[in-house]
Amino acid sequence: MFAKGQTVIQLVERLAPKHIAMEGDKIGLQLGSLRKEIRTVLVTLDVTEEVVEEAIRLQAELIVAHHAIIFRPLAHLQTDTPAGKLYEKLIKHDIAVYIAHTNLDVADGGINDMMAEALELKVTGHLEDVHTDKLKKMVVFVPESHQNEVRDAMFSAGAGWIGHYSHCSFNIPGTGTFLPREGAEPFIGTKGKLEQASEVRIETVVPESVEKQVIQAMLKAHPYEEVAYDIYTMDLNGRTFGLGRVGRLEAPVTLDAFAQKVKQALDVPFVRVVGEPDREIKKVAVLGGSGSRYVKQALFAGADVLVTGDIDYHTAQDAIAAGIAIVDPGHNAEKIMKKRVAEWLQARLDEQKVSTRAVASQVDTETFKLM
Template identity: 55%
Template structure:
C-alpha cells in the first residue's frame, strides 16, 4: 500500500545521494522558498527556477521543486513583486510550491551532474578531477533480536551504509546473548518491567561515510524494535573517500578533436559546441566539469587530459588553454540539464523502495537564454 509523504521525507531521500556536506563553502543550497512541513503529491526536478518553470509547476500542481541553480544566490535587499525575481517568489508562495536547491553538492555527488555528463560521453575508468571533500569512514555496531537481523541489514544498506567499492549492503554479524532490566517507566518490546531479561541477539557491524551518519542512524533506529537502541559509532583508520568536482576518464577509442566536438554536441543534446585547438588533433583522455569550469583548466592539464569539456569558456581563458596546449570543448552551461532525468531516476528508485505515494516530473520548460543561427 502506497504511503503519503511530506517534504522532509522526500528531501531525506534526496540527501542520501546528495548530502549538503558536499557543497562548496558559501554555496546557497537547501530550502529557499516555502516549507517542507506539508504533504507532497507532486515533485518537479528542474535545472533553473525561472518564471516559465514556475508557471509550469503551477499547471502541474507541483508541491515541491528540486532545482540545481539557486533562484536566490545573492543576498536579497527586497522582494518586489513587479520585478521578475520577486514574481517568482510571489507565485511560489501563493501556490504553496516549496523550492529546494542542490547546487555544488549535486555537482560533487556520486551519480550527480558530473557523473551524468561523464556517462553521457561514455568515459571509462573515471575519477574525480578537482578534489574538494574527504569523507571519513566510520563504523557502526549495534545489537538486535535475531528475528530482526534481516530488517536491520536492509535498512542500513538502503540508507547508504556498507558500501565497499562495487559492493553494497556489506555487513558482518555474530550471535550472542543480551540482557537488560526494564525500569518501571519503560515500555519494553521484550520482557517485563522489574525483571532481568535475557535475549538471543545479533551484533551487527558495518561502515559508512561520515556525511550520511544522521540518515544511517535514523533509518537504523526506525527499523529497530527496541525502545532504547544500544549502538556505538567509531572512527576508523580506513582512507577517506575522495569527493570533488568534475571527472576525468578515457574514451573507448581515440578520435579527432573535430569528431569529438560533434560527439559532445550529440551526446549532450545541445545546439552547438565551441572548441579550442586543432580539429585534427587526436584525443582520448577527457576531463569534464559541468557549468563554469574556467578556473580548472590547469588542473585538467595537470591530470593529463587531452581535452577539457566545460561551459561558459571565457575569451582569455581560451587563450590560456591554447598556450597550455589543452584542447577545450564548450557545450554551454545548459548541458547541465542532463541532471533532470538523472535525479528523477535516482529519487524515483528511492521513493519506490519506500512505497511513497508521490509523482515525480522533470521540467519541460526551456531555460537556455541562448539561441543559435
C-alpha cells in the same frame, strides 16, 4: 498516500548529500515549506518565470532545482522587480524551492557522472578532489531473532562498504541484560524482573554522509523499545568526492568528431571549439557549469580536451598555448540533470510506495542563440 516534503528532500539528499557541497554554496530549501504533502515534484535546472508557470500547470508543490534563486541575503522583497515577482508567484501558489548545486555536481551519480556517461567515458578520476567522506564504526546490539533484518536495513541505507566490498560486518554472540522499569513496554522480558537475552553485537562501517539514514533504518528495523548502539569516530577515510571527471574514450577520435558527439550527447544547439579540428582525442576531462578555472587541472590530468562551459577569450588563448583543446557546450548543458534526477527520484518514491510523482521540466532555459 503522498510523501511529505521533508521525505522527498531526504531522498534527494541521498543522491546529493548537503555536506559535500562546496563552502559558501547556496543550497537547501530557499523558499516555502516542506511541511506538507507533495503530489508533484518538478525537477529543473533553473527556476525562471516559464518554469514557475509550468509548475503551476502541473500543480507541483515542490521544485527541485540546480541553480539557486537566492544568491545573497535579501535586504528587501519588492514585488515589482523581476526576482520579487518570481518569489511572489511561488509564495502565492505555495510552491517550495529546494536547491542541489555543487553537492549534485560532485556526488557519485551526479551531474558530472551524468555528463561523462553521456560522452561514453571510462572514468578514471576527478578533476579536483573537494571532500573525503570520514568513516565511522557503528555497533548495535540486537536479539538473535532480528539480526538479519537489522543488518539488512543498515546495509540498504549505505553501511558496510569497504572499497569494492559491500555488506561488511562483524558479529559476536553474547548475553544482554536489562530490567524493565515502570512505564516500559519491553519486547522481551517482564516489568520489574531482570532479564537475560541472547543477542548479537553487530559491527559495521558507516560513511559520515549516510550516518543519519543508517541510524534511522536501524532503529526502524530494531524490535526493542530502547536500542543500545554506539558510534565511534575512526581515523580512516572513505570515498572521495570531486569536481569534474576524467576518463578515456573507447577509441581515439578527431576533435571535430568529438565536438559533434558532445553536441549530440548533451543535446545542445551549438558548441564552441578551441583547437585544431583533426587533433586526436583520447583522454577527456568534463566539468558541468563554468570551468574556466580548471584548464590547469585538466592539463595536469593529462586530458587532450576539456568539456566545460563559459570559457572566456583569454582562457581559450591560454589553452591553445598550453596544448589542450576545449569543447564548450555552454552552461545549460547541465540540463542533463532534469530527466535523470527526476527518474532517480521517481524510483526512490516508488520504493516508498507513495503516489508522489517526479517530473522533469520541459522548459528550455538556454539563454544564448546563434544568429
